[in-house]
Amino acid sequence: YKNPHYAPGRSTMVHLFEWKWDDIAAECERWLGPRGFGGIQISPPNENLIIWQHNRPWWERYQPMSYQLSTRSGNAQQFANMVRRCNNVGVRIYVDAIINHMTGTWNENVGTGGNTANFGQFSYPAVPYGRNDFNWPECYIQPHDYGCCPERVRNCQLSGLKDLNQGTEHVRRMIVDFMNGLIDMGVAGFRIDAAKHMWPGDLRVIYDRLHNLNTAHGFPSGARPYIYQEVIDLGGEAVSRDEYTPLAAVTEFKFGMELSRAFLGGNQLRWLANWGPQWNLLASADSLVFIDNHDNQRGHGAGGNILTYKQARPYKAAIAFMLAHPYGEPQLMSSFGFQNTEAGPPMDNRGDLISPSINSDNTCGNGWICEHRWRQIYQMVAFRNVAGSTTINDWWDNGSSQIAFCRGGQAFIAFNNDSWDLNQTLQTCLPAGRYCDVISGFKSGNSCTGKTVTVGNDGRAHISVGANDYDMMLAIHRGDQS
Numbered sequence: 328y329k330n331p332h333y334a335p336g337r338s339t340m341v342h343l344f345e346w347k348w349d350d351i352a353a354e355c356e357r358w359l360g361p362r363g364f365g366g367i368q369i370s371p372p373n374e375n376l377i378i379w380q381h382n383r384p385w386w387e388r389y390q391p392m393s394y395q396l397s398t399r400s401g402n403a404q405q406f407a408n409m410v411r412r413c414n415n416v417g418v419r420i421y422v423d424a425i426i427n428h429m430t431g432t433w434n435e436n437v438g439t440g441g442n443t444a445n446f447g448q449f450s451y452p453a454v455p456y457g458r459n460d461f462n463w464p465e466c467y468i469q470p471h472d473y474g475c476c477p478e479r480v481r482n483c484q485l486s487g488l489k490d491l492n493q494g495t496e497h498v499r500r501m502i503v504d505f506m507n508g509l510i511d512m513g514v515a516g517f518r519i520d521a522a523k524h525m526w527p528g529d530l531r532v533i534y535d536r537l538h539n540l541n542t543a544h545g546f547p548s549g550a551r552p553y554i555y556q557e558v559i560d561l562g563g564e565a566v567s568r569d570e571y572t573p574l575a576a577v578t579e580f581k582f583g584m585e586l587s588r589a590f591l592g593g594n595q596l597r598w599l600a601n602w603g604p605q606w607n608l609l610a611s612a613d614s615l616v617f618i619d620n621h622d623n624q625r626g627h628g629a630g631g632n633i634l635t636y637k638q639a640r641p642y643k644a645a646i647a648f649m650l651a652h653p654y655g656e657p658q659l660m661s662s663f664g665f666q667n668t669e670a671g672p673p674m675d676n677r678g679d680l681i682s683p684s685i686n687s688d689n690t691c692g693n694g695w696i697c698e699h700r701w702r703q704i705y706q707m708v709a710f711r712n713v714a715g716s717t718t719i720n721d722w723w724d725n726g727s728s729q730i731a732f733c734r735g736g737q738a739f740i741a742f743n744n745d746s747w748d749l750n751q752t753l754q755t756c757l758p759a760g761r762y763c764d765v766i767s768g769f770k771s772g773n774s775c776t777g778k779t780v781t782v783g784n785d786g787r788a789h790i791s792v793g794a795n796d797y798d799m800m801l802a803i804h805r806g807d808q809s
């Protein structure tokens with residue numbers, strides 16, 4: 328369950344948060360396929376409660392009404408079409424699976440698929456779920472429960488959400504049937520939302536009942552779904568992520584927290600020389616890594632001061648480090664712009680989602696940020712693909728916040744987060760030749776629109792990253808020789 332099953336030569340996933348299935352299909356064909364992206368995490372595809380009371384907050388999609396594929400992103404037919412078109416261009420689909428709970432108790436009671444429920448009676452007829460499918464007696468997770476009481480964290484309601492009992496056969500069957508339907512349609516795996524709030528033993532039973540991936544969509548026979556479990560664990564809680572790593576991969580929230588701190592200047596970059604488990608991070612093979620996600624980019628999530636698109640220069644540098652370093656399976660966040668932390672995606676006055684527009688410079692409009700279309704980010708996706716399975720070598724630093732390293736003989740990157748210029752002749756590990764810096768520009772014909780780096784026969788080159796350059800890093804690799 329720890330293998331993403333990317334198509335050959337691809338290595339990075341992007342979370343297209345709140346995108347519609349038709350728009351994702353188009354983005355696979357016009358951008359993600361050609362640019363070497365490995366996969367997409369999509370928003371929950373099953374019917375959710377419509378919550379007008381908070382003007383359609385982003386988190387309404389985390390309140391399931393049924394497992395019918397009917398949301399503002401599209402219906403089952405559009406979903407199947409998206410999976411087919413993306414797999415056809417080598418881009419995998421991973422589904423955000425909300426299986427810990429159903430809805431909270433609201434005065435609205437209709438879902439995006441037109442189904443209703445009776446919250447007071449724990450009745451969700453469109454599944455169907457009834458009172459016996461939920462944990463009993465009804466209890467609510469209190470803040471101090473996280474520190475003392477694993478059974479309350481699992482069996483009580485998170486944020487007032489009706490808590491399913493994954494220990495019963497009926498609930499297991501409903502969840503497994505939902506997930507197997509998606510696997511048979513060609514998806515490559517799942518994010519398990521709120522995994523911390525479910526018993527590992529129940530999750531193991533559910534995972535082991537899942538089908539192998541569908542060979543008609545290009546997966547090898549016998550391939551198991553990629554599963555990454557959302558376990559927010561920064562230490563100090565009664566529930567540990569170590570209970571979940573034997574089952575499948577786990578989201579490593581410390582990753583984004585520590586890199587945000589470093590690239591915001593809270594730690595000298597030289598300390599990143601031993602980045603990985605020595606920083607108390609999970610084993611690389613167990614770790615789904617990211618800088619920000621849909622929850623903590625809004626501030627109240629885990630990890631304190633997390634870098635987002637709003638602090639563009641250090642954010643791009645942290646992302647570049649994530650993609651240049653071999654540790655973990657990286658996921659990029661692709662957001663819509665927001666002012667308040669509850670706001671949902673751009674929508675018209677009928678409540679339908681507004682699609683991103685694509686500008687002539689390949690950026691997005693209509694309120695969509697499209698970080699995955701920022702040059703410094705998509706070019707580092709290609710860098711990671713070229714680096715492949717190489718490790719880190721020839722680490723250099725200046726004893727402060729100027730660092731550089733190679734990936735085998737394939738790629739080289741340098742960062743400058745000091746207040747003075749980086750001007751050094753460094754070992755790039757690359758064959759002699761002229762290379763275009765993929766951060767400040769791209770190769771155009773036989774020249775570079777940004778910086779050019781000339782590597783000598785000894786692999787050394789003069790590297791210059793000014794303290795006030797537009798970006799604080801320079802990256803070259805064998806895929807971009809001019």
Ligand SMILES: O=C(NCCCOc1c(-c2ccc(O)c(O)c2)oc2cc(O)cc(O)c2c1=O)[C@@H]1CCCN1C(=O)/C=C/c1ccc(O)c(O)c1
Pocket residue numbers: 386389390425485486488520521523557559622629
């Ligand atoms: O103040 C809120 N929630 C209480 C604090 C955050 O707690 C939540 C956590 C949570 C937070 C931190 C933890 O350490 C933890 O174990 C769980 O996970 C969720 C997962 C869901 O599928 C749906 C939810 O409503 C939540 C949730 O409310 C607002 C209003 C309701 C939704 N929400 C939110 O803030 C929604 C947050 C949310 C939604 C989806 C997610 O995947 C997620 O990670 C967080």
Ligand SMILES: [Ca+2]
Pocket residue numbers: 427480481482483490491524525
């Ligand atoms: Ca639970």
